[in-house]
Each structure stands twice: as structure tokens, then as C-alpha cells.
Amino acid sequence: GSQASSRPEFLRTTSEAGQPGGRLIIAEATEPKTFNPVTVIDRPSRDVVRRMTGDLIHINRETQRTEPALAKSWTASRDGKTFTLRLRRGIKFSDGVPFDADDVVFSFQVYLDEKIDYPQRSFLFIHGKPLQVQKLGPYTVRFSFVSPYAAAERLFDSVAMLPRHLLEQPYKEGKLNQAWGLDTPPDKMAGLGPFRVKQVVPGQRIVLERNQYYWKIDSKGQKLPYLDELVFVSIPSRDAQVVRFQAGEVQVLESLTAENFLAMEPEQKARHYKLYDVGPGLEYNFLLFNLNRGLESKLPEIARKQTWFRDVRFRQAISYAIDRAAIVRLVYQGKGAPLATLVTPGEKLWLDSSIPIPEHSVAKARQLLQSAGFSWKADGALVDSGGKPVEFTILASASNAQRAQMATLIQQDLKSVGISVHAVTLEFRSMVQRITDSHDYEAAIMGLAGGDSDPNEALDTLSSSGSTHLWALDEKPPLQPWQAQVDELMQKQLITMNYPGRKKVFDQVQQIVAREQPAVFLASPHILVAAHEGLGNIRPAIIENYLLWNSDEIFWRTPAGKR
Amino acid sequence: MTSGVSDPGSAGASPAQAARLRMRGVSVDYVSANGEDISALRDVNLEILPQHVLGVLGESGSGKSSLSRAILRLLPPNGKIVAGSVEYDGKDILRLSPSQLRELRGAGIALISQEPALALNPVLTIERQIIDVLRAHSRVSKQEAMARTRAMLSEVGFPDPERIVRAYPHQLSGGQRQRAAIAQALICQPGLLIADEPLSSLDTITQAEILDLLRKLKREFNLTVIFVTHNARVLSSLADKVVIMRQGGVRATGTLEQIGAEPDDYVRGLIYPEKTLGRGISRAAGNASSSTQPSSAQRSLAQPLVQISNVSKHFVQRRFLSRKKFAVQALKDVHLEIPQGSTVAVIGRSGSGKTTLARCIAGFEKPDSGRITFTGGGRRNVQLIFQDAGTALNPRFTAEEAIAEPLDIGRQGTPAYRRQRALQLMEESGLDPAWAGRKVGEFSGGQRQRLAIARALAAEPEMVILDESLSGLDLPLQAQILCLLMDLQSHHGLTYLHITHDLSFLPQFADRVVVMDQGAIVDACSPAALFASSHPATRALVEASESLHAPGLEAVL
Amino acid sequence: MKPWRKLSLVTVLLVGIHLLALLAGFVAPYNYATQDRDHPYARPSRIHFVDCAGKFHLRPFIYETSLREGTLNNYIEDCSQLQPIEFFLRGEKYALAGLVPADLHLFGVPSPARIYLLGADGFGRDEFSRVLYGAQISLFAGLLAAVLALSMGLLVGGVAGAFGGWVDEAVMRTAEIFIAVPWFYLLLGVRAVLPLEMSPLSAFVLVVAVIGLLNWGSPARLVRGVILSGRERNFVQAARGFGAGRGYLLRRHLLPMSFSVALTQMALLVPRFILAEVMLSFLGLGIGEPFPSWGNMLADAQQFHVLTAYWWMLLPALAPVPVFVAYHALADRLQERLQSAN
Amino acid sequence: MIRYLLRRLGHAIFLLFGVSLLLFFLMQLAPGDFFSTARLSGSISPASIHALRTEYGLDKPLPVRYLRWLNSVGHGDFGYSFAYNMPASALLLPRARNTLLLTVPCLLISWIIAVPLGVLAASRRGGWLDRFYSGGTSALLGMHDLLLALLALLLALRTGAFPTGGMMSLDAAGGLWANWKDVLWHMALPAIVLIVGSLAPILRHVRSTMLEVLDSHYIRAAEGHGVGRLTLLFRHALPAAANPLISLFGLSMALLIAGSMLVEVVMSWPGMGPMVLEAILARDMFLVVGAVLLSTIFLIAGNFIADILLYVFDPRIRINA
Numbered sequence A: 001g002s003q004a005s006s007r008p009e010f011l012r013t014t015s016e017a018g019q020p021g022g023r024l025i026i027a028e029a030t031e032p033k034t035f036n037p038v039t040v041i042d043r044p045s046r047d048v049v050r051r052m053t054g055d056l057i058h059i060n061r062e063t064q065r066t067e068p069a070l071a072k073s074w075t076a077s078r079d080g081k082t083f084t085l086r087l088r089r090g091i092k093f094s095d096g097v098p099f100d101a102d103d104v105v106f107s108f109q110v111y112l113d114e115k116i117d118y119p120q121r122s123f124l125f126i127h128g129k130p131l132q133v134q135k136l137g138p139y140t141v142r143f144s145f146v147s148p149y150a151a152a153e154r155l156f157d158s159v160a161m162l163p164r165h166l167l168e169q170p171y172k173e174g175k176l177n178q179a180w181g182l183d184t185p186p187d188k189m190a191g192l193g194p195f196r197v198k199q200v201v202p203g204q205r206i207v208l209e210r211n212q213y214y215w216k217i218d219s220k221g222q223k224l225p226y227l228d229e230l231v232f233v234s235i236p237s238r239d240a241q242v243v244r245f246q247a248g249e250v251q252v253l254e255s256l257t258a259e260n261f262l263a264m265e266p267e268q269k270a271r272h273y274k275l276y277d278v279g280p281g282l283e284y285n286f287l288l289f290n291l292n293r294g295l296e297s298k299l300p301e302i303a304r305k306q307t308w309f310r311d312v313r314f315r316q317a318i319s320y321a322i323d324r325a326a327i328v329r330l331v332y333q334g335k336g337a338p339l340a341t342l343v344t345p346g347e348k349l350w351l352d353s354s355i356p357i358p359e360h361s362v363a364k365a366r367q368l369l370q371s372a373g374f375s376w377k378a379d380g381a382l383v384d385s386g387g388k389p390v391e392f393t394i395l396a397s398a399s400n401a402q403r404a405q406m407a408t409l410i411q412q413d414l415k416s417v418g419i420s421v422h423a424v425t426l427e428f429r430s431m432v433q434r435i436t437d438s439h440d441y442e443a444a445i446m447g448l449a450g451g452d453s454d455p456n457e458a459l460d461t462l463s464s465s466g467s468t469h470l471w472a473l474d475e476k477p478p479l480q481p482w483q484a485q486v487d488e489l490m491q492k493q494l495i496t497m498n499y500p501g502r503k504k505v506f507d508q509v510q511q512i513v514a515r516e517q518p519a520v521f522l523a524s525p526h527i528l529v530a531a532h533e534g535l536g537n538i539r540p541a542i543i544e545n546y547l548l549w550n551s552d553e554i555f556w557r558t559p560a561g562k563r
Numbered sequence B: 001m002t003s004g005v006s007d008p009g010s011a012g013a014s015p016a017q018a019a020r021l022r023m024r025g026v027s028v029d030y031v032s033a034n035g036e037d038i039s040a041l042r043d044v045n046l047e048i049l050p051q052h053v054l055g056v057l058g059e060s061g062s063g064k065s066s067l068s069r070a071i072l073r074l075l076p077p078n079g080k081i082v083a084g085s086v087e088y089d090g091k092d093i094l095r096l097s098p099s100q101l102r103e104l105r106g107a108g109i110a111l112i113s114q115e116p117a118l119a120l121n122p123v124l125t126i127e128r129q130i131i132d133v134l135r136a137h138s139r140v141s142k143q144e145a146m147a148r149t150r151a152m153l154s155e156v157g158f159p160d161p162e163r164i165v166r167a168y169p170h171q172l173s174g175g176q177r178q179r180a181a182i183a184q185a186l187i188c189q190p191g192l193l194i195a196d197e198p199l200s201s202l203d204t205i206t207q208a209e210i211l212d213l214l215r216k217l218k219r220e221f222n223l224t225v226i227f228v229t230h231n232a233r234v235l236s237s238l239a240d241k242v243v244i245m246r247q248g249g250v251r252a253t254g255t256l257e258q259i260g261a262e263p264d265d266y267v268r269g270l271i272y273p274e275k276t277l278g279r280g281i282s283r284a285a286g287n288a289s290s291s292t293q294p295s296s297a298q299r300s301l302a303q304p305l306v307q308i309s310n311v312s313k314h315f316v317q318r319r320f321l322s323r324k325k326f327a328v329q330a331l332k333d334v335h336l337e338i339p340q341g342s343t344v345a346v347i348g349r350s351g352s353g354k355t356t357l358a359r360c361i362a363g364f365e366k367p368d369s370g371r372i373t374f375t376g377g378g379r380r381n382v383q384l385i386f387q388d389a390g391t392a393l394n395p396r397f398t399a400e401e402a403i404a405e406p407l408d409i410g411r412q413g414t415p416a417y418r419r420q421r422a423l424q425l426m427e428e429s430g431l432d433p434a435w436a437g438r439k440v441g442e443f444s445g446g447q448r449q450r451l452a453i454a455r456a457l458a459a460e461p462e463m464v465i466l467d468e469s470l471s472g473l474d475l476p477l478q479a480q481i482l483c484l485l486m487d488l489q490s491h492h493g494l495t496y497l498h499i500t501h502d503l504s505f506l507p508q509f510a511d512r513v514v515v516m517d518q519g520a521i522v523d524a525c526s527p528a529a530l531f532a533s534s535h536p537a538t539r540a541l542v543e544a545s546e547s548l549h550a551p552g553l554e555a556v557l
Numbered sequence C: 001m002k003p004w005r006k007l008s009l010v011t012v013l014l015v016g017i018h019l020l021a022l023l024a025g026f027v028a029p030y031n032y033a034t035q036d037r038d039h040p041y042a043r044p045s046r047i048h049f050v051d052c053a054g055k056f057h058l059r060p061f062i063y064e065t066s067l068r069e070g071t072l073n074n075y076i077e078d079c080s081q082l083q084p085i086e087f088f089l090r091g092e093k094y095a096l097a098g099l100v101p102a103d104l105h106l107f108g109v110p111s112p113a114r115i116y117l118l119g120a121d122g123f124g125r126d127e128f129s130r131v132l133y134g135a136q137i138s139l140f141a142g143l144l145a146a147v148l149a150l151s152m153g154l155l156v157g158g159v160a161g162a163f164g165g166w167v168d169e170a171v172m173r174t175a176e177i178f179i180a181v182p183w184f185y186l187l188l189g190v191r192a193v194l195p196l197e198m199s200p201l202s203a204f205v206l207v208v209a210v211i212g213l214l215n216w217g218s219p220a221r222l223v224r225g226v227i228l229s230g231r232e233r234n235f236v237q238a239a240r241g242f243g244a245g246r247g248y249l250l251r252r253h254l255l256p257m258s259f260s261v262a263l264t265q266m267a268l269l270v271p272r273f274i275l276a277e278v279m280l281s282f283l284g285l286g287i288g289e290p291f292p293s294w295g296n297m298l299a300d301a302q303q304f305h306v307l308t309a310y311w312w313m314l315l316p317a318l319a320p321v322p323v324f325v326a327y328h329a330l331a332d333r334l335q336e337r338l339q340s341a342n
Numbered sequence D: 001m002i003r004y005l006l007r008r009l010g011h012a013i014f015l016l017f018g019v020s021l022l023l024f025f026l027m028q029l030a031p032g033d034f035f036s037t038a039r040l041s042g043s044i045s046p047a048s049i050h051a052l053r054t055e056y057g058l059d060k061p062l063p064v065r066y067l068r069w070l071n072s073v074g075h076g077d078f079g080y081s082f083a084y085n086m087p088a089s090a091l092l093l094p095r096a097r098n099t100l101l102l103t104v105p106c107l108l109i110s111w112i113i114a115v116p117l118g119v120l121a122a123s124r125r126g127g128w129l130d131r132f133y134s135g136g137t138s139a140l141l142g143m144h145d146l147l148l149a150l151l152a153l154l155l156a157l158r159t160g161a162f163p164t165g166g167m168m169s170l171d172a173a174g175g176l177w178a179n180w181k182d183v184l185w186h187m188a189l190p191a192i193v194l195i196v197g198s199l200a201p202i203l204r205h206v207r208s209t210m211l212e213v214l215d216s217h218y219i220r221a222a223e224g225h226g227v228g229r230l231t232l233l234f235r236h237a238l239p240a241a242a243n244p245l246i247s248l249f250g251l252s253m254a255l256l257i258a259g260s261m262l263v264e265v266v267m268s269w270p271g272m273g274p275m276v277l278e279a280i281l282a283r284d285m286f287l288v289v290g291a292v293l294l295s296t297i298f299l300i301a302g303n304f305i306a307d308i309l310l311y312v313f314d315p316r317i318r319i320n321a
């Protein structure tokens, strides 16, 4: 890169100014597995990598809107097809090497390369065409799409800018996928994040240290980050996490179950920690019926039951029969929100609040079933028009207690309309394999969570060809007209550049989903986190990372808090 | 009826002298697993003065071992002393605290139990077992303990104890085990030794040696001995006083002469075997001649049932990962022919390879070299009666099961038949069929031996090998069993290989006698010629056997 | 010592336990599946004799509880709602011993009020009832698996020991493979082929049976060791002398020798298999909802929030303990008998 | 003897092959593979999943994969972890060290505790000790390791006397000895849980076999010679009762690797437990295979030792080697 003579263009944050120093210990359920920003998939590794890397445009987890990051500013062409980003000058990687447009170009070259296992590549393709990257000057880059792309800015979030001087070599040798493993010496890695790797103790902890070249300063002009060290300790058991947090051996917990949250409440004062209920997150749990096509020969029994599942009235009846309030109360201990669609109340910008949550009404359910040609035997058992008793199995993952509990509740609920349900808990992969590959299931409870609050996140789930269109995979062409309409609308929102317009389109989508209930959407758990009370700038959000997203601003209020 | 007080007549003991051991009205009961109560001792009164040898004589099952065990409170869990007191040097053993009892046992009173095979720990070396006894009672350094152990072993007739100390019990011969047990009992120089048939599986020479040893100890360390045996002759030269037991009670006490004088068939039967045996055997012989079987003279010419030609067998004894290893030549090329329907007696010193030979013939051991061929080829039905009957019977079995085992295995006849056969065999071997339901562990030593014999006969063998199988039996019983065997021989032409130490009755039942020494057959002759044989080994055995006779006894006859 | 008497005493205890399990429907006031969504995590009901007014009642009674204001799962007794405990009252239908339809219950309170002797779980299901029903499943499953594993072990170990030589080697190596390989993948495979609509009960029993059949390795090794040494005993050789075949030797001499080891193994395997379900349910192989089993109740109980906030849910989790005590007492007595016999 | 050793070695190798092959086959049986959940994290397109599968050879047939793996074994890295993008051996070994650091002492201690206790209980048959221990073991067997571990954690939390997990304090600066103390301090709780958990089976076996031996003739005979109580129990009876215990000991060595899994997970001990458990569920197969082979090696070693000991302690067993 070219040497930046003028003084570096730091980003000045507006949040409360803190004091430097101290160490923050963070619990991870499993140990991070790689430092490689390209191939990283699993959450713990992502948590670490994101502390080490910087992106061009960032989504502010609080406002859920985009804001400048490494890109000081950007302009969109009128047709919304090209974006010109102006990079900050005088920024350095954590190893002191300057950052410039070449790094950006290199990074996207890598991400777009077929031979590289970059999980999010599909995002960089719009209508199957990759976005074009073009260096206009040492500090200006242009990105161009084949068509206007509404979420273009958001696309840059968390796309790490790679140090060309370190990774070009392995990339050329085709070793990039294996680069930056846990065994890589720290000085061979560098990034634009607030922290950099200091030490790795296999199975125990990963220590990140302050990156003195970081490109943010606080309102007082102090260089960020405040903390000297981040320590990620792996604590496999959730309960152990809680215990160690209470014992003060860990200072932030990024994910808590409602039960543990409640159990921890009494000791908040005594043990000097704070619990935060951030409200509904982006995770939505739903009951899906197997609507896949072409099972007649392979799985006749399921195919037979599909005639019920395909009937919207049946699905609506189920939806009415299910007591969502009970789910929220008993499964999430009240720390959750009932759902009408896959859009959770957490998505402030996009939720169509006019859509009511389906109330729990056995009467309505029975009415609908009757109208759909179902009837009841003397003993109250529901039978279909063919006189066959209505019973089916609901799969739930054994490793997710909440969903297993939902299954139990639903089982009970559906008794009241004469449907007998087997709740079968399966080991997660066994279950996924049935749903995605063999299609050998009748109904299942699943949960999905978008990484961002944006209609695009629903693309894969709602559009008939989406990879998480679980209830009917590879359903093309769309079966029902409404599905076609949804597909269309989802494409529309993709290119609707202005927020109100886009919202309107997405509202329509939500209304259709609420009406047709391709799957019965149940509830969304609150994001529950905990942090030591001595920490400043703890502003938990519903988008990952709930707590650490502003790790560069977090600081220890009380020197006593330092340890 | 029993005379507890020591009568002035008895030699050496002055009435003033306090008794070393005094038993008053001791009764012992056993509870059998099938619930029945067995009273093994009834109101026994005994008294023995220091330095005395008390001979205990009695038929098998008369309660001798129970008596011995009762003195040391060593009855099996199902046995109990229900009445009486046992005083040792004035203190009541039955009232001793566990620790006191422990001190008394071994150091004060030592017991040589009847069946060393059961009494020795199978997973510990002989040395370990003796040393532990020694060190339990006296503070001695390891070296000294080892030295004394070896010394004691050579006292009981092991010229070079080095192998014996390292051996596990199963690596020793019956007699060697018994001697080891004796050494274990004597190692602490006890005040009172209770020897429960200590000579049962020892050759006459060793017997003499042991007896001398006892006399010596008696002289030097004024050892007092309770000597349980069947062999009245031994007592005649050893015992100061003799107690005759029957059915758990004391039948008579006094010196051998006194008792011998009493007109009591039971007693006389025990003391003067020649009469009983003579009678028994002659009866058997009578049948023999009356039957169509060839007489013993012709029998010896009959074709051999089994031909043993230069058979050798050696054992290697070594501890795991230890350089020191011992090779024992148990058999040095042995030649032997056993004629069909005849009785061949094998005698020889302890450890001379008799059992090994027997085991080879019966097929329990594979000879290193040489051949054992049966006429008509293939294996014949040969039954070995193990030397230690106690170990050869599964303690989980009842007497009936044990005896009927061969039948069960051969699936012969109906269960009813097997049962009836078992009972019959018990009867014939002098066991009360009413005991059929008892576990074999609940029988006396001699009774177990009879169980073993009965079992062997149940298999309806062509050849039976008796390995000291009568050693545990009183003389009348021996006679009875011998008669039984000879009946069978005369009617079904059974062949016997009879390993024994008791030379006195060889002439009555054996057609041939072979003498073994250090694994080789050194001499073979007719029983009659035995006593005239010139071979040193034979002579030694014969003389020793005669030396066991007390000079006085014949006079009484 | 009179092993007979002790034995009978223990057996009485055990018979009692199994009767309880068998008659769960009658003893339990409610069905294991009925939920009371207004009383999740309800504490064990307090049993009173004296009411709020201080008046004494001969018949014990409970007060209905209601949620304390502004709290979750924290209930207060309502003095106005006194519910006498009745015995032999009619309630939910059930099948006695799985056969006879009935609706008579040993005790209870007039519905809609509910009595929770051991508190309620997260769905407001009566833990006491669930323990009883759970006993049916767990005891059966545990015993089944243990018996399977043990009989396999005795057989294989016996053969290995009796034959010795290369047979022994071969068998032991196989045993080692069986011990070494973690079988959950097989179990997952098994579960995968089982039809989903198969009743959770039978699916579970099947899985447990498979586990039992796979766990013969350790018992086999123990048995084999004993027999290797036993077959050198004199009385075994004697039996051989009578031409006894290996089968006979095993049956009459060798296996009886390993009896006490086998007994101990049994005493250890039953608990192990009952608890094994904790891991099974973790792998989704446990018994499916809503059926209770000691395994999954224990799995529910051993969580931070339970141990801190709802400690009473640990009580049912400890139900196995007394049962194991009884089983082990039985094992001990049996052994005593065995030995007093020798 | 040498021949015997060699033969056992041969068996061991054969065994390792058998186990690994069987494991490969079993993993085939279990539905799903490492990447089968990837598509749920929306962002990852089926295409790239397919790419990954092919890159890791998951699309190849079983034999091919096995051969590939064998080859990698030849190169010392037991296959390749999908999750870590690293050779399995490099991941397993350091963690195995930590596991052994915890389990080996526990194994020894629990035997050192359990054997005397069992012997005494047997000798005091029916006594209070016996009763107490009987009840105790039954109770222990009724509790799951997880429960014990969790209780231990809560104890640590309430008392603050022990760390609530991990193996070393963060700033374990200071000398070797200081570090060791630190580690021991962290070890205490998991060790206690493991030991308590493993006592019961040993105790029961010791007791029952001892009972058998204690009422045998030769023990009574030794008693009759006034052999001291302890000598009698430990020098005479115990060796005679050793047989099943030895087998048991051999087997318990197999648990050195796998036995502490759950405890490690709850106590966040940086051993193989957490990683392997995750790998099992994630179908990170080579990691699992590696771990299993490791514990198989211990099993083999254990059984081998056991067989030798059997021959040493039980002269009645003829060495058939």
C-alpha cells in the first residue's frame, strides 16, 4: 500500500468515554476452532474472528442501521447499481502494515473465488451474478451489481478485510482454507479489529490483546479499545457457564436460558452482576409440516397425510389449537414473544404490527377442521373424510430443550381437538437429515435465526427455491399461487431502494404468510445476557454479538473491577 | 461313663501335675445346609498332662477332627460348641478375647489339619505361609525367618528345601504338602500340638522320621501332643494315653494295654486290625475262589490291561519372571505292566512320583516321553481316586450329586436309578444313605475319601487307581472297603493300581508290589517277597514300617 | 447368621417396590401426562392438620395455591381453598397393571384442585405420579438390559475360560472391540431405521435391549478370569476324568464358581443401565415425551436452575437410590446363602 | 515370554484395525454428516456445501475413505478435523495429556481407597462398616456423574473454596511449583467427583470376592496358626481374591480416556471430553476415530496388564503362552 502522509482518519465514537485497562473474560460454549476469517462458520470462532477483523460498512446493532466503518463514506449511483466507497486513510493492520484499496480488492477476490470455502459467498451474488470490485484509487473502491440491490450496504457488514501482505501467499498456493488455524503463531496473523491474537491454550482459552493500531477513538479522543485483553474460555456446559459467571471467573454471558436467567436474578446484587433482557431476538421457532412433493412412491403413508397438511384450513386449525401463550409462559418462562409469522417483534424496522397473533381457540380450530371435512368419533378422536384417524409425529431436536418442550405442549394442545400426536425427539443431525435429505417425517419443530434484521434474511426461507424453505425444499415451480406471489414480492423488495417502499412490500409478504401459514410460527425467545456490573458501555443488542458487538467500547468502571 | 481324671497308672505323669489341657463336657453341633442338626461331639471330657502324648483313636466320623478344631475354636461357620469348657493351662479358651486367642493359636496350641491340601493357601508359596506364621508370633528378621523356615522344612524331611519354599501347594506331592503343613504347625514351637492324622499320606520312612521329631520336641521343648490317628501301632510306641472315640463320645481312655484288655469289639477292632482284616479278607478270598474267576496265581499271567513303557515326566517350577527355576524329574522312564483283573500296589517314598504315574495312566498328565497303551487300543475306563479327596469333590455338590456325577455325565439310566445307585454305593462304602442330601463339605475327612471311592465305582470302571484312598479310614473300614473292591474284582474282573504306604496288609490284597524311588521303579516283586527284598529302597520302607510297631503289642496278641 | 430370614425380609421389600411400580395407576393420584399449566414447578403440597384459623382437622388437608403477585413459579396457599385429602376416591382413568381399566385412586383431593406430594415439573405434571410410572419403565428396562448383558457375558466368558487357548484369545479380543467401540452411532443408526410412529415405549425398550446386548464385554472378561483359574481345580479335573464335556463342566462346575462375580455385576449393571438413559435422552435416544422414566427425570433434575430454584425436583431423581439399596441387599443375601451352602 | 508379547502386540494391531474399521462403518450408519446442518445457517448455499463435501472426500465410498485415513495415519496425523481444519492428532494429543493428568491419579487413588475399604467391609461382614458401605455404594450408584459434578460446582460456588472449573488460573504466573499447586487446586473437585463415582463398583467387587475367600478352609487354617488379622486379610486373603479384581482393574484402565468425559464437560476441564463430545454430535468423524483409538490403546494395555497379573497372582492359571 502507499504510505499515508496525512494523519490517520480515525473514527470518533459518540458513546460514553471510559477508562483504558483491564481484562474481560468471556464464556464460549465450545472452543473457537479457527482464526480464518474466510472459512469461519461456527459461532464461537466467529465471535473471536469478529473481534480481530474490521468491515467496510457496519450495521449498528443498536439502531439496526448501517454506519461507516473502514469506509469513511460511500455514494450510491442513482440506478442503485454501483457503490463507491471511500476508505479511511492512514489505517494500519494490527501488525502495523497500512491498509488500502488493494487489500479490499484482494479480499473480495478471495471471497468470490470458487475454490475458497467462503460460506457467505451466495450473498455476494445478486441474481446469480457476482458483484464487481474495482479500485479507483489507493483509497477508493467501486462495487457494481448487475441490478439495483436494496440491501447492498448491509452486505458489507462483517465481511472482514483481509491483510493482503499475509494472505496473498497462501492464497496463491491454494492453502488459504487451511490458513490461520489455532496453531498459527500470532505474529503471522493480523486484522483491522480492535483486538489481536495473543495466546492460544488448546482446550482452555484464547487470549486476544489490544490492537494499538485500531482505527477508532472515543469522544475524549482516547484510542480504542479500552480493554487490554479479551479472554475466551470454553465452558461446554451451560450450567457451568452460569456457575462460573456467578463465581466471577467469567464476566459476560452472551446466551442465557430463561430458567437460568430467573435462577440468577436473586443474586444480582450480592454477586455484582447485571442481567439484561433485551427482548425478542431474531430466532423464530415454528412447527412445519412435510409439504415436499413426490413422496407418493417413496413414503406413501406420509404422502397420505400430506393431503391434510396441504389444506390451509388444517394448518390454520392447528395454529388456533396451539396455545402460544403457554409456550411463552412454560417454555420461555415469559421471556419470549408469540409469533404470527417469521418476523419477530425484535425486527423493529420490518415487523408488520397490524398482523394479530393467532389466539388460542379450540372452537375456531374445530370449526375449521369441520369445514375441511374432518369429523370426530365418539371417543373424541379426529378422523379425516376417509374415516382415517388423524395422528402424526412431531420431530424435535433432543439437544434443544425448548423445542422438545414445545412439542410436549403441542401434543397436549392437539389432544383437545382430537388429534393424537407422537412427540419424537431425535439427535439434531438425525433430524436434519430427515428434513433436508430423506424427507421422511410428518411434522417437526425447528428454529431459525437470521444474522441480521433485514427482509433478505427471510429470502432463503420464504422463496420457494430457498435453501431453508424447509417444509417444501426445491419447490419449483411454486405449488400454490400465493407461494409464487411471495417469491415475486421477495425479489421485488430486493430491488426496492427506499425503506418505506420496501417495508410495504415486505408487509404484504408477512400478511400472506400469516394467512397461508406454510408453517405454524410459534414463538421467539428473548435475548438474555449477563455482565459484570462494573463494566461500562454494555449495550446488549438482538443482533450478534449481543454483548461483544461494541467490545471496543466496553470498559471497566471501577478499577476494583479490573483483575 | 468317661473317665475324665487321669488315672495314676499312666506312665510319667505324677497326679500332682496340673493338666495342660482340660476339656469338660464339650459338645459340638453342626447345622447342615439342608437344615438338619448334626451333633459331632457329645459331652467330651478330656485331660492331658504336659509333655504327654494323647492318642485319639476312633472310627471315621467319630468326631476326632471336630474335637481338634473345637479346642482351637476353629469350627467351620456352620459348627458351634454348644456346651462345655476347654481349659489350656488353666484359662478357658472359649472365653478368650480374639487377640488372646490369636496369640494362643500357633504359638500356644498348633493344629496340623487333616487335609493339608485344603489347609494350604493355593496362591501363596510355602515359604510365605510358614514365615507369616512365624512372624505372627515372634519378632524375627526376615533373614532369620527364612533360615528357620528352611531348617524346619529339612527337619520334616526335605533334604533341600530350596524348591519347596518356592513352590505353590499344587506343585507339591500329597506327602510334601502334609510335611509342609507339619512344619507350619511346628515352626513356633507350640506348647500343645494337635496332629489330626499327620501321617496319613506319608511313607513309612517319613512317618518314622516325623515321629522321632515329635519325640525329640517332646523331650527338648516339652511339647504336648494330641495325636489323632487310626494306626494303633503308632500309638503303642508314642502315646502315654489313648482315647477311643465313637459317635462323638469318648468310649474309653487309658493306656493302650489297658484299653486293649477291655472286652469291647469296637475298641479291639480298632486296635487289633489283624483280626478284623484277616476275617474280612479271608471272606473276600472265599468268594473269589468260589467264583469262576481265575485265581490270583493265574491272574498274574493274564494279558496286561495297560502297558507303560519308558514313560518320563518332568515338571518345571518357576516363579513369574524369576531366573531361578527348578526341574523336577517326577518320572524316569518307567516300565510297568498291569495285568487285567489284578491288583498292583505301588509303594515308595513321598515325592517319588506315584501320583504322577497314576495321573499319567489316568490321562490327567501327558508324559514327556514314553507310551501308555491299553490293550484293545484307545482309552479304557480308568478311574483315578485323587489323593486329596477333599479337593476332588465340588463343595457345591451334595453327597448324592457327587457320587452320581459320573452317571449324570454318562447320562446313564433314569434319575431315579442314579439316585438309588448313589445311595447303594454310600451304603457299601459305609456311609449312611440318610446323609445323601448333605454337602460334601459337611463330611469328615474319611467320609469324603469314601465319597470319592464310591464316585469312582459309580463310573463302573475297568480299572481303578487308588491314590492313598484308604489312608483316612480306620482299620475296620479299610477292611470293609478292601472287601468291597475285591468282590468287584472277583465278579467283574476289575483291575486296581493301589498306591499306599501301609505295607502291613499288602499280602492280603495285592498281587504285585512295585517300589518307586525318585521317579523310577526300582523294585518289583510279589507281596510275600517284599519283606525279603534286598533292594535298599525297599528294605528301607519295610524296616521303617516294622519300626513303627511297638515291641509290646504282639505280646498282647 | 440366618441368611434365610434376611433374604425373606429383603424380598418383601423388593416385592413391595415392584408392586408399587406395577400398581402405579392406583397409587398415583394422576396420570403421568396430565399437565396443569397454572402450576408449573409447584412446590410439594404442604399437608396440614391445622387450618389458617387454627382449627384442628382429623382429616389431613391441603390448601390450593395461586401464583404470588409479580412472580413466576412462586405460589402462596389460599386459606379460603381448603381441600381435604381423600382416600380411595375416583379420578382419572387408568389401566391397572396395564390391563384392568379403573379410575380408583389410593388418595387425592377433589378436582380441579391437585395435590403434589413431590411437587410438579415445568408443565405442572405431578412428579410423584411420574416417579411411580417411571419406575415401571426404568425398572423393566434396567433389568432387561442387565439380564441380557450378563447372560451374554456368562456365556461368552464361560466359553472363553473353559476352552482357553486360542478360543479365549479370540473371544477376549472381540470383547475388547465391543468394549472399545462407542455404540451410540449404532444406536443412532438403529433409531433411524425404526419407524417414527413406533410407540416411544417400544422404541426405547428396543434401544435399551440393544445396549444390553452390546455390553457383555466387561462381565465376560471378569467371568472368564475366574473360570480360567477354576478349571484347574481338582474336582473339575476329576469331572473331566469321568468324561465330562465342556458343556457339563460349565454348567455344573465353572459357571457356579463365577456366580458371586456375576451377582456383583448384576448389582452394578442394573443401576448403570437405568442411569444410562440420562445420556440416551441427551442423544435423543431416551424415552419420548410424555412418558416418564427415572433416567429423563434425573436428566431434568440435574440442572443449575433446578438445583438452585426448584430443589424439590431432585427428590424424584433420587427415587432409584432406595431401590438400588434393596437390589444390592438382595445380591448380598444371595451370596451369603451361596456361601453358607459351601 | 517374548513370543507371547509379540503375539499380543499382533493382536493389538489387529484390534486397532478392527475398531477403526467398525467405527467407520458405524458412522456410516448414523444419519447425517458434518456438513448436513450447514444449510440451516441460511447463508451457506447448497453448492458450497457440496464443494466442501467433495473437498473432504465425504462423497467417496467407505473403503476409499478408510484407505485415505490409513494413509494419513501413516503420516502421523490421524485424519483431519473438519471443524478445526487441523490434523486430528495435533488436536487430540495435548488434550489427552490433560485428561490423563486428571484420570490417572484418580484411577490409582480410587483403587487405593476402595480395596482396603472393601476388604475391611468384608471382614466385618454385617457390621456397621459393612452396612454403611453397602448403603453408600447403592446410593452412589443411584446418582449420575453429571449430578455429582454439578453439586460439586455449586459447592465450589457457595463456599468459594475451590475454582468452579478449568485447569489453571488465568495468570498462573510464577514458578513450576506454583503452577503445579494451581493445577492441583483446580483438579481437586473433578478428581473427587471421579473418585467418588468410581468407588462403588470396585468396593462391591472387592467385598464379594473377599467374602468368598474368607470362609475357605485355608484362611481358617491360617487363622488357626494365629496369623495376624491384617496379614490374614491383605497378605493371604486378598491375593486369593485378586482374580476378578485384576480383570476389573484392566477394564478400568480403558476408562482413562473416555471415563471422565461428562465430568470434564461440566467442570470445563480442558481434556478430550468436551472436544470429543462435540465431535461426536457434529460427526467430526476423524476426531472421534482418533479418540476411540486412543482409548482402545489404553484398553488393550489394561487388559494385557491384567492378563499378566492374573498369571502372576493366580498360579492355578497355567500360562498358555
Ligand SMILES: Nc1ncnc2c1ncn2[C@@H]1O[C@H](COP(=O)(O)OP(=O)(O)OP(=O)(O)O)[C@@H](O)[C@H]1O
Pocket: B030, B031, B032, B038, B039, B040, B058, B059, B060, B061, B062, B063, B064, B065, B066, B067, B076, B078, B079, B114, B441, B442, B443, B444, B445, B446, B447, B472
Ligand atoms: N462342616 C460340617 N458340617 C456338618 N457336619 C460335619 C461337618 N464336619 C464334620 N461333620 C460331621 O461330624 C461328624 C464328625 O466329623 P469329624 O470330622 O470330627 O470326624 P472324624 O473323626 O474326623 O472322621 P475322620 O476320621 O474321617 O476324619 C461326622 O459325622 C461328620 O459327618
Ligand SMILES: Nc1ncnc2c1ncn2[C@@H]1O[C@H](COP(=O)(O)OP(=O)(O)OP(=O)(O)O)[C@@H](O)[C@H]1O
Pocket: B170, B171, B172, B173, B174, B175, B176, B201, B203, B315, B316, B317, B328, B329, B330, B348, B349, B350, B351, B352, B353, B354, B355, B356, B357, B387
Ligand atoms: N505341578 C507340579 N509342578 C512341579 N512339581 C511337581 C508338580 N507336581 C508334582 N511335582 C513334583 O513331582 C514329584 C512327584 O510328585 P508325586 O505327587 O508324583 O509324588 P508322590 O509319589 O505322589 O508323593 P506322595 O506319596 O507324597 O503323594 C514331587 O517331588 C513333586 O514335588
Ligand SMILES: [Mg+2]
Pocket: B064, B065, B066, B114, B196, B444, B445, B446
Ligand atoms: Mg478327621
Ligand SMILES: [Mg+2]
Pocket: B173, B174, B175, B354, B355, B356, B387, B467
Ligand atoms: Mg501322591
